Amino acid sequence: MRDETRAQRQLQIEEAAYALLGEKGYGATSMLSVARVARASNETLYRWYGDKRGLFKSMVETNARDIRAALRDAIDCGADPLASLEKVAPVLLTMLLGEKAVLLNRAAAADETGELGAALAEGGRNAVAPLIEALLRQSMESGAIRAPSAATAAEWFLGLLIGDLQIRRVIGVLPEPGADFVADRVAGALAAFRVLCANAS
Template sequence: MRDEARAERQAEIEEAAYRVVRARGYRGASMLAVAREAKASNETLYRWYGDKRGLFRAMVESNAEATRTELKRALDRGADPLESLETIAPILLSMLLGERAISLNRAAAADESGELGAALAAGGRDSVLPLIEELMRRGLTNRSIVAPSARTAAEWFISLLIGDQQIRRVIHAVPAPSKAVVSARSEEALQAFRKLCSG
């Protein structure tokens, strides 16, 4: 199977897995259930993902890909950290408050095994936070950011941007934000971050 066709088929399988996990939770989202929903063979799923943990980790990584790509682009071109955050903030916020991340977080909250939570941490936060830290480290070096450490600056940024919005989405307390809401919240978070981290 050509790379493009395989990537398209994997996207279909992962979308089927989201439907299954929404309906049955993580425990009920067996590889067989996902294969049936995707109209794929169980063997294909095991060959491509290894096991259920591999499938869900791939889903988390796919969901975070746009954020990682933009962060790597900013780092590769040596862009100004604060200017880069203007582009990154709405992408990150949209991802974390989007239906896919919320579906996975709801399922992880109900998963007593902790498997899905571990996949969320490894494929999401643990792959994105180091890139944000590196961006902050550059800001500390060129003195556009003042903070005790790159890790602290990254955590301040994430806290200002996300706040309690993700958990409120997970518990159905707030709806999915519109683009206008994402844009406004991102701008407010960046203004607060600049004030907090100015020299």
């Protein structure tokens, strides 16, 4: 199967999985039900994803693909770290507050096995946070910011950017924010982050 054809089929499979996740939850969503809705063979799903956890981990990774790529590019090309974060932060925040991420987090909260939560952590935060940490380490090495460690700086930045917004989205008290909200939130988070880093000992 050609790469573009496989990518298109994977997108259809993942969209089917999202639909079933919203309707039935993680526990009641099976590989067979996803295959049926996506009009794919059960064998194909197991060959491509391994198992249900692998399918949902792939969905998380797909959702975060653009952020990971942008962060890797910034690290590799040696761009100004804070300017790079300013560009990446709106994409990150929009993804985290988007319908797919909210659906995954709601389902993970209801999954008593913890399997979906583990897939979310592995394919999401555990893949993105180290890249933010690496970018901020470059900024610390250049003397642009100060922090006890790059890991702490990344925690500060993510805390200021996200806060309780995703939790409020997951419990349904915050509507999906528009571009103006995201831009204001990013500007405020970066301003506070610079002050915090300037005062760090």
